[in-house]
Amino acid sequence: MKRWVRRASYFYPASWRKRYAAEFDAMLDQVDVEWKDVFNTLRGALTMQFTSWNFKTILLTFGLIGAAIAAAVALRIPTEYRSMSVLRLSGDADLSRTTTEILSRTSLEKTITGSDLYPVRRKDTPMENIVAHMRMHDVAIKMLRLPAGEKNPVAFSISFTYPDRKLAQAVTRELVTKFTEVLLRTGSLTSLEVLDPPSRPAQPSSPNRYGVVFLGLFLGLLTGLTVSYALRWRIVVVRRSAH
Amino acid sequence: MTDPTLLVLASLADGDKHGYAMMEDIRRFAGVRLGPGTLYGAITRLEERGWIRPVAAEDRRRPYAITALGRRYLEEQVSSLDAVVKAARRRLKHA
Numbered sequence: 621m622k623r624w625v626r627r628a629s630y631f632y633p634a635s636w637r638k639r640y641a642a643e644f645d646a647m648l649d650q651v652d653v654e655w656k657d658v659f660n661t662l663r664g665a666l667t668m669q670f671t672s673w674n675f676k677t678i679l680l681t682f683g684l685i686g687a688a689i690a691a692a693v694a695l696r697i698p699t700e701y702r703s704m705s706v707l708r709l710s711g712d713a714d715l716s717r718t719t720t721e722i723l724s725r726t727s728l729e730k731t732i733t734g735s736d737l738y739p740v741r742r743k744d745t746p747m748e749n750i751v752a753h754m755r756m757h758d759v760a761i762k763m764l765r766l767p768a769g770e771k772n773p774v775a776f777s778i779s780f781t782y783p784d785r786k787l788a789q790a791v792t793r794e795l796v797t798k799f800t801e802v803l804l805r806t807g808s809l810t811s812l813e814v815l816d817p818p819s820r821p822a823q824p825s826s827p828n829r830y831g832v833v834f835l836g837l838f839l840g841l842l843t844g845l846t847v848s849y850a851l852r853w854r855i856v857v858v859r860r861s862a863h
Numbered sequence: 864m865t866d867p868t869l870l871v872l873a874s875l876a877d878g879d880k881h882g883y884a885m886m887e888d889i890r891r892f893a894g895v896r897l898g899p900g901t902l903y904g905a906i907t908r909l910e911e912r913g914w915i916r917p918v919a920a921e922d923r924r925r926p927y928a929i930t931a932l933g934r935r936y937l938e939e940q941v942s943s944l945d946a947v948v949k950a951a952r953r954r955l956k957h958a
Contacts, residue, residue, distance in 0.1 A: 625899060636907065644903055646923035647882035657898050664900025668907070 622648050624658045631665035633672045671851055678851075679844040686840015687833050694832035701785040702825035703792040705818040706764065708775040709803065711810035715774065718802045722795060723755050735791055737782065758782060759795065775815065785821050792818035867897055867905035868914075872929060872937040875915060881924040882906070909933065 625648055629641065651657075670678060721727060728751045732738065738750050764775040778795050782788040800812060874880060874888045882902060890896050897905070906927065909915040914933030918926050929937070 628900075640903060640907065642923050643882060643920070643925040644899065646925075647886070647902075648899065650883040651886065651899065653899075657900075660898030661900040664898075664904045667904065 621653045621655065621658070625653050625661050628658050628661040628665060631662060632668050635672070636668055670847065675848050678848045679841055682844030682847065683837050683840040686843065687837040690833045690836020690839075691829075693836070694827055694829040697827040697829075697832070698783050699824040700781050700783055700826045701788045701821035701823075702779050702781040703785070703788040703818050703821055704777050704779040704816065705792055705796045705814060706775060706777050706816040707796065707799070707813065708815050709809055709812045710774070713774070713803050713809055714806050715776075717806060718799060719761050721802050722761070722798055723759065725751050727798065728754055728759075731791060731794055735787055735794070737787065737791065761799075781825060789818050789820045865893075865895055867901050868909055869937065869940055870895060870897065871902070871905045871909060872914065872933055872940075875927060875929040876934070876937060879918050879926040879928045881920075881926045883924070885927075 626645065629637070629644055632640075673681070725748070729747060732742075732747070732750060732754065737754070738745075741750055758781045760777070760779045760781075762777050762779075764777055778792060778799060780788055780792045780795060782791065796814065796818060803809060803812065870889045870893055871885055873892070874885045880888060882899075886897055886902055906915070910917070910927075912932075914930055914936055915927045916930055918928050920926065
């Protein structure tokens with residue numbers, strides 16, 4: 621145990637070790653050491669380090685720690701690809717009904733089982749929850765523009781996000797097909813064009829790893845700033861109490 | 864009272880002591896066991912403020928002595944604590 625306390629004492633600043641290490645070791649030879657003394661020594665050493673550092677060093681250290689943690693987190697977030705298709709239609713179409721039908725449990729469940737989506741999650745999560753997740757997070761149907769002048773011309777995008785880019789494209793294609801089928805069955809369209817066929821994404825849509833690292837760096841700098849001011853405040857309070 | 868700086872000053876008030884002797888003395892009179900990091904954190908701060916000073920060591924163990932400045936600070940703190948203790952006792956009696 622004493623070995624661990626001695627190791628913890630290596631974290632004290634070099635100047636402190638030069639002045640106190642010999643007598644600290646001599647004291648340890650006599651003391652009955654407990655586990656909590658290892659943490660007590662480590663805490664003392666780190667506090668001493670922070671108080672001996674200048675503003676820039678504290679800021680830089682915390683910033684780099686924040687960035688390193690964020691980088692580790694960013695690498696653990698699975699990569700996802702988004703495939704998108706853009707369609708334009710004119711004429712009378714019940715878009716709301718079509719969207720509801722496409723995003724219905726029956727329709728999405730068929731897509732999930734047919735394309736073998738979310739294989740790991742399906743082992744321990746009810747299908748209802750997987751469908752809800754797919755509907756809320758992975759499938760997106762968005763209106764793009766509604767130019768004036770023409771009779772009900774609508775452009776919208778259908779996209780699907782998934783860790784496998786080929787499956788992302790295949791599912792988007794399936795959703796577009798279903799969408800057009802329902803539209804043709806329920807509305808009286810004058811035209812329906814696929815402006816952009818389902819894309820094969822080359823670059824991941826998420827996560828934005830640089831963004832996560834930058835956020836970690838920012839939070840680290842903010843923590844460093846807080847620590848630096850807290851230490852400065854503590855030193856001022858101690859000096860005031862000393863006089 | 865668990866402020867390590869006051870405990871160290873109180874321990875040195877009746878004579879010079881090295882780290883281990885302070886630790887044992889504080890445990891006896893205050894019932895508080897200071898960890899090695901806490902004790903040497905307090906010793907470092909007190910020496911920086913000039914409230915204690917190292918005295919000649921015969922071996923690796925270095926004894927410390929309280930300075931006049933440290934004694935004055937300890938007296939002020941004890942008076943302040945004494946006033947609090949007296950007020951609390953008085954109020955407890957009348958409660």
